[in-house]
Amino acid sequence: MQKIDALPRRTFLAHLVSSSAFLIGARAGVLDFTGATTAERVSDADQAAWNPNVYLGIETDGRVILIMHRSEMGTGSRSVLPMVLAEELNADWRRVTLEQAIGDPKYGSQNTDGSCSIRDFYDTFREAGATARLMLERAAAQRWSVPAAECRAENHAVVHGPSRRQLGFGELALLARQQPVPKKEELTFKSRADYRYVGKNLPTADQDSFLNGKAIFGVDASMPGMVHASIERSPVFGGKLKSFDDRAAKAVKGVIGTVTIPDLRGPTMFQPLGGVAVLATSTWAAAKGREKLAVEWTESPNVAYDSSTFKASLIETVRQPQKVVRNVGDVDAALARATRTHEALYYAPHLAHAPMEPVAAVAEYKDGKVVCYANTQNPQAVQDTVAQALGIDKKNVECHVTLLGGGFGRKSKPDYVAEAALLSKSVGKPVKVTWSREDDIRFDYYHTVAAMYLKAGLDEKGKPNAWLQRVAYPSIGTTFNPAATHAEAFEMMMGWNDVPFDIPHHRAENGPAKNHVRIGWLRAVANVYQAFAIHSFVDELATLAKRDSVEYLLDLLGPARLVRLGSDYINHGKSQDEYPLDIGRYRHVLQLAAEKAGWGKKRLPPGRALGVAVHRSFLTYVAVVAEVEVDTSGRVRIPSMEIAVDAGTTINPDRVKSQFEGAGVFGTSIALMSAITAKQGVIQQSNFHDYRVARINEAPTQVNVHLVESTAPPAGVGEPGVPPVIPAICNAIAAATGKRIRELPVGRQLA
Amino acid sequence: MIRLTVNGEKRQFDGDPEMPLLWYLREELQYTGTKYGCGQGLCGACTIHLNGKAVRSCQTPVSRAANQSVTTIEGLSATATHPLQEAWREHRVPQCGYCQSGQLMQAAALLSEKASPSDEEIETAMRGNICRCGTYQRIRAAVKDAAAKMATQPRPSTKGAR
Numbered sequence: 064m065q066k067i068d069a070l071p072r073r074t075f076l077a078h079l080v081s082s083s084a085f086l087i088g089a090r091a092g093v094l095d096f097t098g099a100t101t102a103e104r105v106s107d108a109d110q111a112a113w114n115p116n117v118y119l120g121i122e123t124d125g126r127v128i129l130i131m132h133r134s135e136m137g138t139g140s141r142s143v144l145p146m147v148l149a150e151e152l153n154a155d156w157r158r159v160t161l162e163q164a165i166g167d168p169k170y171g172s173q174n175t176d177g178s179c180s181i182r183d184f185y186d187t188f189r190e191a192g193a194t195a196r197l198m199l200e201r202a203a204a205q206r207w208s209v210p211a212a213e214c215r216a217e218n219h220a221v222v223h224g225p226s227r228r229q230l231g232f233g234e235l236a237l238l239a240r241q242q243p244v245p246k247k248e249e250l251t252f253k254s255r256a257d258y259r260y261v262g263k264n265l266p267t268a269d270q271d272s273f274l275n276g277k278a279i280f281g282v283d284a285s286m287p288g289m290v291h292a293s294i295e296r297s298p299v300f301g302g303k304l305k306s307f308d309d310r311a312a313k314a315v316k317g318v319i320g321t322v323t324i325p326d327l328r329g330p331t332m333f334q335p336l337g338g339v340a341v342l343a344t345s346t347w348a349a350a351k352g353r354e355k356l357a358v359e360w361t362e363s364p365n366v367a368y369d370s371s372t373f374k375a376s377l378i379e380t381v382r383q384p385q386k387v388v389r390n391v392g393d394v395d396a397a398l399a400r401a402t403r404t405h406e407a408l409y410y411a412p413h414l415a416h417a418p419m420e421p422v423a424a425v426a427e428y429k430d431g432k433v434v435c436y437a438n439t440q441n442p443q444a445v446q447d448t449v450a451q452a453l454g455i456d457k458k459n460v461e462c463h464v465t466l467l468g469g470g471f472g473r474k475s476k477p478d479y480v481a482e483a484a485l486l487s488k489s490v491g492k493p494v495k496v497t498w499s500r501e502d503d504i505r506f507d508y509y510h511t512v513a514a515m516y517l518k519a520g521l522d523e524k525g526k527p528n529a530w531l532q533r534v535a536y537p538s539i540g541t542t543f544n545p546a547a548t549h550a551e552a553f554e555m556m557m558g559w560n561d562v563p564f565d566i567p568h569h570r571a572e573n574g575p576a577k578n579h580v581r582i583g584w585l586r587a588v589a590n591v592y593q594a595f596a597i598h599s600f601v602d603e604l605a606t607l608a609k610r611d612s613v614e615y616l617l618d619l620l621g622p623a624r625l626v627r628l629g630s631d632y633i634n635h636g637k638s639q640d641e642y643p644l645d646i647g648r649y650r651h652v653l654q655l656a657a658e659k660a661g662w663g664k665k666r667l668p669p670g671r672a673l674g675v676a677v678h679r680s681f682l683t684y685v686a687v688v689a690e691v692e693v694d695t696s697g698r699v700r701i702p703s704m705e706i707a708v709d710a711g712t713t714i715n716p717d718r719v720k721s722q723f724e725g726a727g728v729f730g731t732s733i734a735l736m737s738a739i740t741a742k743q744g745v746i747q748q749s750n751f752h753d754y755r756v757a758r759i760n761e762a763p764t765q766v767n768v769h770l771v772e773s774t775a776p777p778a779g780v781g782e783p784g785v786p787p788v789i790p791a792i793c794n795a796i797a798a799a800t801g802k803r804i805r806e807l808p809v810g811r812q813l814a
Numbered sequence: 815m816i817r818l819t820v821n822g823e824k825r826q827f828d829g830d831p832e833m834p835l836l837w838y839l840r841e842e843l844q845y846t847g848t849k850y851g852c853g854q855g856l857c858g859a860c861t862i863h864l865n866g867k868a869v870r871s872c873q874t875p876v877s878r879a880a881n882q883s884v885t886t887i888e889g890l891s892a893t894a895t896h897p898l899q900e901a902w903r904e905h906r907v908p909q910c911g912y913c914q915s916g917q918l919m920q921a922a923a924l925l926s927e928k929a930s931p932s933d934e935e936i937e938t939a940m941r942g943n944i945c946r947c948g949t950y951q952r953i954r955a956a957v958k959d960a961a962a963k964m965a966t967q968p969r970p971s972t973k974g975a976r
Contacts, residue, residue, distance in 0.1 A: 137910030137947045266906060273911030274902050275894035276847015276887035280912060283846040316830060346850075347830070347837040419851050419859055419912045419946045468849070468912025469946050500852040717906055721949070725909060728948025751856040751944060759950040760937040766951060 106130060107162050113236040115195045117169050118148060118188065125219060125233030127152070127159045132170035133180045134440045135163075135269060136418075136467035136474065137725075138781045139718035140180040142267035144188055146260040147181075147714060151192025151253060154232065155219040156260055161268050166442025166462035173464075174441040176475045176584065177635065178681040178779025181714060185777050193250040195239070202238035203230050255774075264717035269466065281423040281438025281465045282497055289425055289493035290319055292486050293349035295356050296338035296506055299744035300580045301327075301363030307339050311355035317348025321356070322489045324482060331542045331581050333448040335482045336506060342490060346497055363744060368579035370412070370512070370740035377514035377576060378408055380535040385574035386549060389560040389629070392568035394520075397529030401520025405607055407600055409517070411592035411807040413739035414510035415754055416585050420468020421503040426483035427493035432459040433484045438467045440475035452481040453488055460484075471586040471729075476508050504754050505746045508583025509739055511536045515596035520568070525608025526618065530566045532600075534559060534593060535574035537582050548575035550589070556633050557680060558593035558786060563644055564601075565621030580741065586729060590680045590786035595807060598676035598790035603803060612675050612794065613657045620677075623647030635682055641776060642682045648709050648771075652686040653677040655707035655769055660688035670694065671702075674795025676787040681779025684709040684771075685723070687791035689763070693799050697813030699735055701763040701792065706784060708768060711775035719780050720768040726784025727766035732756040733785070734792040735809045818879045820845070821889030831877035836860045838876050839886055847887035847915045851944070858943030861916035861923075862886050868923035870942075887915035890922060897963050898922055901956035909947035917943050921957050930961045 108128040111120025120128040129148055135141035141161065149156055164170050172183065196216045203221035204211035213224045222229045255262065272278035297303070309321040319342045326337040339358055343349035398404060426435035426449070433453065439445050442462040450457035467474055479496055486494040498506075513536035520529035538554060540547035550559075550573050560571050585591070605615035626644040628634070634642060653675070657663070660673055667673070670693050677686040686707045692700045706723045713719045736755035740747045748754040793804040802813060816827040820843060827838060834853075839845040839862070848871055851859030855873040862871045863885040864878070890896050898921050908914045917940070924931055924939040931939065936957050945953070 135910075137908075139909075264906075266903070269911065270903065270906065270908055271894065273908040273914045274899045274918065276845070276915050278911055279846070280849075282850060283840075345833070345837055345841050347833050347841075350853075417946060419857065419910070419944065420849070467910060469910045471946075497850070500854070500857075721906065721909055721952075724951060725948035728950060729946070750854050751852050752854070756944060756946060757948070757950075758941045758944060759953065760941045762948060762950045764951065 106164065113240040115198065116191050118191050119195060121195070121232055121236045123233045123236050125158055125231050127154045127232065128162055129159055130162050130164050130170070132164040132173050134173070134175040134464050134467055134470065136175065136440065136470035138180070138722055139267045139715060140175070141269065142265070143715045143718060144180055144184055146265065147185060147188040148192040150258055150261045151189045152196050153216040153218060156265065158219055163464050165464070166446045166460070168443060173443050174475055175470070176440055176472055178781040178783065179635070182682065182777045182779065185712070189252060190247065190250060193252055194245055197245050197250060198239045198242040199232060199235050201242045202235045206230065206235070206238060261714050262716065264715060267718070278466050280420050280468045281436070282420055282468070284423070284425050284436035284465050285495065286425050286427055286436070286493035289495050290342050290344060290490065291346045291349045292340045292342050292483070292494050292496045293346070293353040293499070294324065294338045294340045294482060294496065294502070295353050295358050296336045296502070297360040297363065298505070299360070299363045300365045302360035304337060304339065305359040305361050307356060307358040309339070309356055311357070312341050312352040315343070315348060315352040315355060317344045318352035319343055322486055324485055330545055333444060333476045333478050333481070334452065335478045335485065340482070340486055342486065342494065350499065365579040366744040368741045368744045370742070373512065373579070374410060374514065377512065377535050378410065380574040380576065381408070381514045381516035381533045383574070385533055385535070385572040387570060388555050388573050388631070389569070389571040391570070394529045394531050394568045394570040397568035398518065398520040398531065401529060402523050403521045404518060405521065405604060406516070406518040407603060407805060409515040409596040409599060409805045411513050411595055413512045413580070414585055414733060414737050415504050415507045415739050415748070416471040416473035417503060417754060417756060418467070418469030418471055418473055421498040421500060422474060422479040423495070423497040424480040424483040425493055425495040426480060426487045428453065428484055428488040431455055432461070433487070434461045435480055435484060436463045436465055437477065437480045438465050438474055439477050439480060440467065440470045441477065444475065445477040445480045448477045448481045449484045452485055472584040472588070473507065476583055500751070501749045504749050508542065508581040510585035510591065511539070511582050513592040515592065517596060517600040519600070519604055521604070521608070525604065525610065527566050527604060529568040530564070531570050531572070532559070532562070532597065533572040533574060534596070535576045536592070537576045537578035539582050539584055541578035542582055548577070549573050552631060552633050554589040556635070557589035558597060558678065559589065560632055561628060561644065561679070562597055563626055563646060563649060563679070564619045566619070579744065580746070587680060587782040587785035590678065591733060591789065594676070594678045594680070594786035595789045595793070598678060598787065599793055599804070602674070602790065602794040602797065606797070611663060613653065613662055616653060616675065616677060617650060620646050620649050623650055637682060642778065644679065648684045649677055649679060651771065652684045652707040652709050655771065656686035656688045656705045659707065659767065659769055660690070660705040662688060670799055672795050672798035674791045674793065674798055676790040676794060678787040680783040680786055683711070683778040683780065683783040685783050685787050687787040689788065689791040689795045691792060691795040691799055693796060693813055697811065699796065699809060699813065701731060702765070704763045704766045704788070706766060706768045707771065708784070709771035709773055710778045710780050710783070711773050712777045713770060713780070716770055719770060722780045723768040723784040724766045727788055728757050728762040730785045730788025731762055731792065733807060734789045735761070738808055738810070816876055816880045818881065819883040821885060827876050829876070832875045834872050835862065835874045835876055835879055835884065836871040839871060839884070845886045845888050849912055849915060851913065851916070857913070858920055859913050859916040861919040861943065863919060863923060866923065866926060868920050887919060890918060896922065897960040897967070898925070898956065901960035901963070904959065905952045905956040907949050907952040907956050909949055913943060913945045917945065917953055921953070921960070924957070925961055925964060929965060931957070
């Protein structure tokens, strides 16, 4: 094979990627998470005989190497996105090798969150595939001296139509490399009828490795000569190291020594929290040594953080007028003349992400460079964070991405990778940091705590003519700017300033709140509490009006139309022309879920009832009908859940469905049992006995997902199922028991 | 010196006898398919077989496995074709995949004791195994399918690859 550095670097397909920074150097194994070198690394795709763009390499033996630059944490995107490229290339999927990208800005954003892998890269990958296909076809035409129009790529080869001659992709790679790069306007795209992979339920590339134990996650990564670290941190956020005694810790067999990690200073960002690390020859010895540490911390101002008093302060805030974030008509005047008004307060607690795999990283600092392996959702943030922590250039941070045992937003915050890198620099060896479950629960970037106040002015038929909604919570903005008081635009976008109801007088407000722990984004983010309040309140109004909840919702949504929101509504960075707020799609998923659930027809025994909610988030429309059964002891079971989804174009329907099945379970945990609380600044939960998540006997028995066939642009899948699940469950509980859930989780409120 | 058998191979261990099997398997024998999830026997990610019975390896000191036989996910079937693994494939159970080794080992122990478990028996056996992605309904369906297939086929060994 020809060496890539002997070839002119191609910068074609520049319209596909913003950066063309290439690294030349040692070749390393793709999924080889051991024995890393500190040499700068070029991808196998970059080094292939033909490397049309950063996502694709074609070898002369016909092997197609597809780069996956996003992280795999269970959505299947690591397999599904390359299928889009393989489809347009007309490659044979069985001859495709997937290569996980290291962190590098040349790939565009690698931050795998916000449910955007498909929608942000669908066009890019289609164009990459179509471009390479056209160049292969032109190469074949040149070889055969025939018109290019007579040559078509089919199943990993180009075929000359009239003569049926054919040449494999591998045979054409070097000639294709010499073709001029087609302009975007020259590209043609396959019609859906011709798709072989897109729209099909192909198994993911990683499935088998999950069944035989061979999959390599962050906790499994190793480097030769590495030692293990367990880190003691201040139990109160903001506490600084005062003193410590490590004599007993050092006496533990296997313990090598202790190292302090500097206190966190300045904005929280993704910096390590600071603390005392015990280094040892095994994870077990490090943990045992850590138990023997005696550490004193300075008193942090956050020692006053108490969840019950904080809840009261948030509620006080939302009882008062606050900053207006959306205003239509004159709410105050309309409320004053309403026949009847109704108001309600809602509250939702902190949550921890609790992915089954805790955060973990192994890093080696050597000669001013860091090589690391981490279960990260965002390897470029790893580069930035590690570079800043060690005072080196980010180009000198080589971050390899392992498989992720769940992420849910936690693993896009790479404080743990910086811990490993700092410790490696200190001890001169590779260091592996594995957070314990207790670390994970007690030192998370918590999903925030929120209070919501809603008030409606109703007409004689019980329909709101005026609607006021007010919310307060410590914003994710506080993680980046300690002075932040109000919600960020992206938080307001998530189910607060985009409420789609047809109400003439409508005002949304947001009050201030301060953070006392690290605040981060968790699957579906602000939609979780905002949608809980909005869609519970709608159901309260329907009940008050003695109307069927689905009919009432349809009435409130109004006729099918596009609703145009102001420029402060950021719509996930997409234009409202491309991704409008489409009431017709809301109505359709609502009617579909209701129909599938037998809404209005199903006869249920006492203690059993249906509840409904419809919500658009991550540009996807989702309606949920939950059936709940509440027994005499107040225990809730969910025999079934129907979820109707319009996510626009989808690539792998089975993986889409699995995400919504999972959302049914994740939402059930939030609705019924999960809560993080603080007392005297200390998080009260520590493991799965007191931070409860749904088990098989507590999860919905059956979640049926109904996908709407659509050619609309692709939208999010990983997150948008979660928000409507929560109010749908709570609304069903209200229907079954008469008890309205205004505070999450349900817990023992029904006992 | 502790002698034990792991996935059919004889092993000797002379470290801290109180060290949980989990860490011995993962860090000394490189059987990393057995996962850490909670360290307290609360989540089931570390489930292995000790003489064919499901145990939480995070709660099982190496000393307890002396002169006994340990099977991990790597040893459930030499070719990863245990009926449960096949059913998991067919139902496309895994999402992130992390808890699935423990789920499979727990389910295999269940089926070796109860050839055709009821829904309730499946829930009782599997409720110690948390899946945060929420693959439970596919797990339930796959266990039932595997049980049905095993009823018409010879029982596979769950004692590990030889």
